[in-house]
Amino acid sequence: MSTTVQAPSRPPAPAPAGGRERAARLPVLAAAGALLVAAYLSLGIGVADVGIGDLLRPTPEQWQVLTVSRIPRTAAVLLAGAALSVAGLIMQRITQNRFVSPSTSGTVEAAVLGILVATLLFGGSSLVVKMVVAIATSIAGTLVFLQMLERIRHQDPIVVALVGLMYGGVIGAVTTFIAYQRDLVQYLDVWTTGSFSGILQGRYEPIYVVLAVGVLGYLWADRFTVVGMGRSMATNLGVHYRRTMYVGLVVVSVMAAVVVVVVGAIPFLGLIVPNVVTLMLGDNLRRVLPATALAGAGFVLLCDVVARTVRYPYELPVATIAGAIGAFVFVALILRAGRTARS
Amino acid sequence: MITIDRVTHRYGSTTVLDDVSLELPAGRVTSVIGPNGAGKSTLFSVVSRLLRPSAGRVTVDGLDVTSARDTEVARRLAVLRQDNQVAARLTVLDLVRFGRFPHSGGRLTPECHAKVEEALAWLKLDPLRDRYLDQLSGGQRQRAFIAMVLAQDTDYLLLDEPLNNLDMKHSAAMMSLVRRAVDELGKTAVVVMHDINFASAYSDHIVAMRDGAVVAAGTPAQIMRREVLQDVFDMDIHVQDLNGMRLGIFWTPGAPVPPPSAVDLRDLLAGAAEDLPQRPAQEGEPHTPTQTQTPSPDTVTVGDAR
Numbered sequence: 199m200s201t202t203v204q205a206p207s208r209p210p211a212p213a214p215a216g217g218r219e220r221a222a223r224l225p226v227l228a229a230a231g232a233l234l235v236a237a238y239l240s241l242g243i244g245v246a247d248v249g250i251g252d253l254l255r256p257t258p259e260q261w262q263v264l265t266v267s268r269i270p271r272t273a274a275v276l277l278a279g280a281a282l283s284v285a286g287l288i289m290q291r292i293t294q295n296r297f298v299s300p301s302t303s304g305t306v307e308a309a310v311l312g313i314l315v316a317t318l319l320f321g322g323s324s325l326v327v328k329m330v331v332a333i334a335t336s337i338a339g340t341l342v343f344l345q346m347l348e349r350i351r352h353q354d355p356i357v358v359a360l361v362g363l364m365y366g367g368v369i370g371a372v373t374t375f376i377a378y379q380r381d382l383v384q385y386l387d388v389w390t391t392g393s394f395s396g397i398l399q400g401r402y403e404p405i406y407v408v409l410a411v412g413v414l415g416y417l418w419a420d421r422f423t424v425v426g427m428g429r430s431m432a433t434n435l436g437v438h439y440r441r442t443m444y445v446g447l448v449v450v451s452v453m454a455a456v457v458v459v460v461v462g463a464i465p466f467l468g469l470i471v472p473n474v475v476t477l478m479l480g481d482n483l484r485r486v487l488p489a490t491a492l493a494g495a496g497f498v499l500l501c502d503v504v505a506r507t508v509r510y511p512y513e514l515p516v517a518t519i520a521g522a523i524g525a526f527v528f529v530a531l532i533l534r535a536g537r538t539a540r541s
Numbered sequence: 542m543i544t545i546d547r548v549t550h551r552y553g554s555t556t557v558l559d560d561v562s563l564e565l566p567a568g569r570v571t572s573v574i575g576p577n578g579a580g581k582s583t584l585f586s587v588v589s590r591l592l593r594p595s596a597g598r599v600t601v602d603g604l605d606v607t608s609a610r611d612t613e614v615a616r617r618l619a620v621l622r623q624d625n626q627v628a629a630r631l632t633v634l635d636l637v638r639f640g641r642f643p644h645s646g647g648r649l650t651p652e653c654h655a656k657v658e659e660a661l662a663w664l665k666l667d668p669l670r671d672r673y674l675d676q677l678s679g680g681q682r683q684r685a686f687i688a689m690v691l692a693q694d695t696d697y698l699l700l701d702e703p704l705n706n707l708d709m710k711h712s713a714a715m716m717s718l719v720r721r722a723v724d725e726l727g728k729t730a731v732v733v734m735h736d737i738n739f740a741s742a743y744s745d746h747i748v749a750m751r752d753g754a755v756v757a758a759g760t761p762a763q764i765m766r767r768e769v770l771q772d773v774f775d776m777d778i779h780v781q782d783l784n785g786m787r788l789g790i791f792w793t794p795g796a797p798v799p800p801p802s803a804v805d806l807r808d809l810l811a812g813a814a815e816d817l818p819q820r821p822a823q824e825g826e827p828h829t830p831t832q833t834q835t836p837s838p839d840t841v842t843v844g845d846a847r
């Protein structure tokens with residue numbers, strides 16, 4: 199039997215949505231432009247004598263400052279912000295839960311544990327070694343969380359988020375205990391409190407891994423959306439549920455682990471940015487992923503600028519600023535979820 | 542043709558599908574009827590490879606659904622589940638476009654766009670295309686899911702209670718659409734429904750299930766009979782012939798039902814619409830108002846003739 203019989207339909211309308219979608223791309227392009235300008239301007243902030251006015255015609259010494267410190271820092275800010283936000287977005291979609299994110303599901307804590315283990319086993323090892331171990335532990339940690347998620351009867355998103363936080367807390371406690379025994383507690387702060395002050399040429403390059411993984415995430419975006427419609431829908435549409443979950447898991451864990459290794463953890467980022475963006479643009483992953491990456495990068499850039507200027511010439515860790523803003527938005531989101539659940 | 546070969550499925554020790562063998566002919570509308578819990582949805586789950594049966598196998602045009610590639614099956618067979626809960630905030634258009642995923646892998650071709658537009662038009666969803674699913678009424682959402690399944694453009698359509706939430710007009714339109722898809726496009730449709738009169742009016746073939754087994758299968762004329770329906774539903778259903786279409790008429794036990802031969806169909810339909818207890822009992826009729834209930838609106842439904 200074949201489907202060669204043509205549908206008795208009107209002539210195929212040239213999809214009128216095409217124009218609308220092109221129009222929807224405009225704000226994203228505009229935001230990307232604005233972000234680039236902001237990132238460019240942020241290069242002019244810092245203690246060394248390189249002002250915004252010097253960016254176009256730097257002296258050799260100023261060029262040195264830019265290439266060794268300022269440009270790497272800005273690149274790391276943008277990539278970390280984008281990566282953690284996109285990781286949260288993908289995670290929320292494949293688990294169908296808005297309160298799941300790398301920092302509320304043990305992913306970040308497992309990565310920190312991995313860095314600790316790498317440090318213990320291989321000494322003050324290279325970033326790459328730490329990164330590989332951290333990726334492995336964060337994949338394992340997230341996998342355990344996903345397994346728990348499948349077993350929790352209670353699918354209330356807030357309960358799931360609390361379980362995730364507790365689970366992360368347990369991993370964190372184990373990490374602290376080991377660090378305490380080995381006298382490494384002071385390092386923990388460095389890993390758990392994200393900061394860009396240590397970003398220098400030669401000490402941040404692994405963060406570019408998130409670009410590659412991000413591309414993979416984008417290519418699989420439709421599959422993640424389909425999986426987010428549930429197992430039966432995925433099966434009906436010929437999407438392998440489990441395999442897609444695993445790819446998502448790896449994408450998310452790699453992104454989070456790489457950021458933690460290079461920058462440290464930035465709390466709430468992967469939770470609030472995707473929530474706010476999808477609230478406005480819906481859950482079609484391929485459509486919202488670029489916007490989420492931009493918003494995350496912009497948010498962290500803003501936090502970093504604030505962190506560098508509020509107590510100039512000293513700087514606060516970016517995690518502190520992001521945490522303060524993030525906690526506020528998080529509470530607002532929880533309250534909002536509670537309201538819609540009751541209504 | 543969908544061939545279901547000795548399929549058994551158990552949850553723990555309860556058997557919900559008991560050695561079911563069926564052939565669902567291609568190019569036909571087959572209705573599956575049966576009481577709640579009969580195993581209709583479970584059978585669909587097995588055919589659409591959501592559930593691996595405890596025993597038996599299912600082939601679609603010779604393709605074994607459990608071993609074939611995912612997209613291969615998804616291009617041949619689309620299934621609408623009984624309950625579709627999607628947590629994602631997607632627009633109607635997004636959803637229908639995902640119906641093309643097995644064909645396009647996400648990159649929509651002009652043909653895909655045409656199919657999507659066609660499906661939206663068929664289900665009259667054009668005005669709602671940019672609404673989020675959670676902004677629709679139950680019936681509108683149901684139509685959006687049906688549109689997605691139609692956009693999938695498969696040879697086989699498995700629809701588990703597609704009439705759920707649909708009003709009478711949309712139900713009739715829905716079944717006419719299924720009929721057209723089969724008659725004009727050569728598709729094969731298998732539809733679970735609870736309204737036996739819709740089943741009788743719109744299908745070529747009816748499969749009746751009960752307690753995990755197929756108790757009867759045949760043409761509407763063969764299935765729409767008092768004894769058969771009694772067997773399936775454990776209920777006394779009077780079947781009337783309306784210009785060749787067989788309609789089952791039923792209400793709660795104890796209601797005044799004259800012997801079928803003496804019944805004028807129009808009276809019967811009119812009577813059903815009234816509050817039964819107030820209807821004066823006719824001579825010789827048992828009349829026990831305390832036991833009667835007002836029939837629900839779908840107890841007497843006359844489907845559109847095709």
Ligand SMILES: Nc1ncnc2c1ncn2[C@@H]1O[C@H](COP(=O)(O)OP(=O)(O)OP(=O)(O)O)[C@@H](O)[C@H]1O
Pocket residue numbers: 552557575576577578579580581582583584623
């Ligand atoms: N996951 C499960 N675990 C245990 N029993 C189940 C499960 N799913 C379904 N059942 C049982 O299997 C039987 C068949 O269910 P099924 O959903 O196939 O019925 P159905 O014919 O579709 O009924 P309905 O008309 O109500 O949709 C029911 O008795 C049901 O209780």
Ligand SMILES: [Mg+2]
Pocket residue numbers: 581582583623701
């Ligand atoms: Mg069912």
